[in-house]
Amino acid sequence: xxxxxxxxxxxxxxxxxxxxxxxxxxxxxxxxxxxxxxxxxxxxxxxxxxxxxxxxxxxxxxxxxxxxxxxxxxxxxxxxxxxxxxxxxxxxxxxxxxxxxxxxxxxxxxxxxxxxxxxxxxxxxxxxxxxxxxxxxxxxxxxxxxxxxxxxxxxxxxxxxxxxxxxxxxxxxxxxxxxxxxxxxxxxxxxxxxxxxxxxxxxxxxxxxxxxxxxxxxxxxxxxxxxxxxxxxxxxxxxxxxxxxxxxxxxxxxxxxxxxxxxxxxxxxxxxxxxxxxxxxxxxxxxxxxxxxxxxxxxxx
Numbered sequence: 001x002x003x004x005x006x007x008x009x010x011x012x013x014x015x016x017x018x019x020x021x022x023x024x025x026x027x028x029x030x031x032x033x034x035x036x037x038x039x040x041x042x043x044x045x046x047x048x049x050x051x052x053x054x055x056x057x058x059x060x061x062x063x064x065x066x067x068x069x070x071x072x073x074x075x076x077x078x079x080x081x082x083x084x085x086x087x088x089x090x091x092x093x094x095x096x097x098x099x100x101x102x103x104x105x106x107x108x109x110x111x112x113x114x115x116x117x118x119x120x121x122x123x124x125x126x127x128x129x130x131x132x133x134x135x136x137x138x139x140x141x142x143x144x145x146x147x148x149x150x151x152x153x154x155x156x157x158x159x160x161x162x163x164x165x166x167x168x169x170x171x172x173x174x175x176x177x178x179x180x181x182x183x184x185x186x187x188x189x190x191x192x193x194x195x196x197x198x199x200x201x202x203x204x205x206x207x208x209x210x211x212x213x214x215x216x217x218x219x220x221x222x223x224x225x226x227x228x229x230x231x232x233x234x235x236x237x238x239x240x241x242x243x244x245x246x247x248x249x250x251x252x253x254x255x256x257x258x259x260x261x262x263x264x265x266x267x268x269x270x271x272x273x274x275x276x277x278x279x280x281x282x283x284x285x286x287x288x289x290x291x292x293x294x295x296x297x298x299x300x301x
Contacts, residue, residue, distance in 0.1 A: 008082045017054070021046055024081045034223035037090040037113040038098060045091055046081070052095045053199040059105065088224035098146070101175040103155075105148050105178050110170035111209045112233040116210045118264050118288035118295050122152040126206075129284075129295060135205070136160045138256070142195055142209035142247060143167075145233060147175030148185050149208055154187045157206070165199070168232060192258065194228060195243065196250045203256050209247055213266040215240030240268045241275060246277065248301075255298035264293045 007027060014020050024046035039045040051058050053076050054069070069077065080094055092098040092113040097107050100119040107113055125133040136157035141150035143162050150164035164179070166172050172190050179188045191198060195211075214222070214234045226234065236242045244265055251261045262284070265272055269291045273281065279301070281294040 007080060008085075009075070009205040010041070010076055015068050016066050017050060017061075017069065018072070019064070020050055020069065020077050020081070021061075024050065024077075025148075027081060027085050033084065034225045036223075036249065037092050037115065037225065038089070045084075049080050049084065049091055049094065053077050076131075090225045092229055093228065098148075100148055100152065100259055101225065103148070103152060105146050105151075106181065107146050108174065109228065110168070110230065111146040111231045114146055116149060116264055117210060117288055118210055118262060119152055119217060119286060120161065120235040120286050121262070121293065122149065122156045122208075125156045126260070126262065129282075130157075130206070132261045133157050134159050137204070138167060138204045139163070139188055139206040139208065140199070140202075140204050141256070142207065143211040143233070143243070144175055144190075145171050145210075147178045149182060149210060150175070150188050151178060151182050151184060153206070153208060154182075154184050160187070160206070162187050163191055163199070163202070163204075163278045165191045165193050165195070167192065167194045168230070171233070173232075188262075195246050199254060203259075204253055205253055205256050205259050207247075207259070207261045208246075209262070209263040210249060211243035213240045213244065213264070213268055215268070239271055240266065241271060243246070244268075245275075248279070251296070254300060257298060259298045262293065263294045263295075266292065270296075 014023055028042035035045055047061050056064055083089055090113055092107050093109055094142045096108055098107045098114045100114055103116055135158055140161045144150050144164035144166045146165050150162050154162050164175055169192055172192055175190055190197050212234050213236050216238045219235050239251045283290040284293045284295055
């Protein structure tokens with residue numbers, strides 16, 4: 001069977017942003033890429049990568065659709081589209097940025113791409129579960145990765161001192177950059193620790209965590225894009241609950257009276273409730289439904 005021609009060897013006729021957008025969408029669909037790191041379809045991802053590469057506003061595609069690219073710009077756009085297709089690199093790693101709402105974070109291969117339903121809840125300052133945001137004085141983000149949730153907590157709770165904890169020194173280097181970018185060095189404190197092991201003597205009004213929660217069968221079937229992320233930040237044992245078990249065991253000792261634990265656990269709600277039938281989990285409503293994020297008060301344990 002003759003080898004299929006490489007479409008990236010025949011791009012001379014692509015002149016405008018519209019041309020390159022069509023080409024990118026076609027290539028993404030042809031390659032059956034997986035989307036889940038900022039967009040969920042080929043068109044949105046292609047538009048984002050092209051606008052970012054051309055240093056254009058990410059929310060204004062229409063005015064530029066019929067603009068012609070220079071030879072250098074066309075080469076830059078081709079390179080990013082080709083890498084996305086041939087290397088299956090998540091878009092966020094190609095652009096070194098990820099967004100949670102209006103917040104932009106630097107990311108690279110040392111951290112997973114931020115994507116947490118907890119970010120939605122922090123935009124609302126965890127209302128109605130937190131009735132007075134100014135009364136949150138001490139908070140911690142366990143498994144902080146890029147530091148995104150710790151930074152969102154610092155904005156949501158202006159009086160809070162926020163600890164950002166991760167076992168990975170590499171991840172904390174990325175978090176350090178993001179904390180500095182937001183000028184929060186005096187409010188967000190980075191701690192290298194395996195979960196809560198190095199937090200002895202500290203207590204919190206709020207513990208937030210989006211820990212690894214992918215079970216072994218799912219890890220074996222991850223799309224190539226997810227395989228680009230640190231497995232340390234994804235895998236959590238046979239049933240996906242190894243990290244949350246440790247967090248649930250330790251959290252009561254680190255919560256102040258009335259304190260809250262907010263945790264994201266992926267698709268593991270049924271397994272978690274079966275493992276802890278006596279814990280009164282409150283499942284919080286997000287754009288994905290009420291199966292992914294739970295809340296417990298200190299008094300619930």
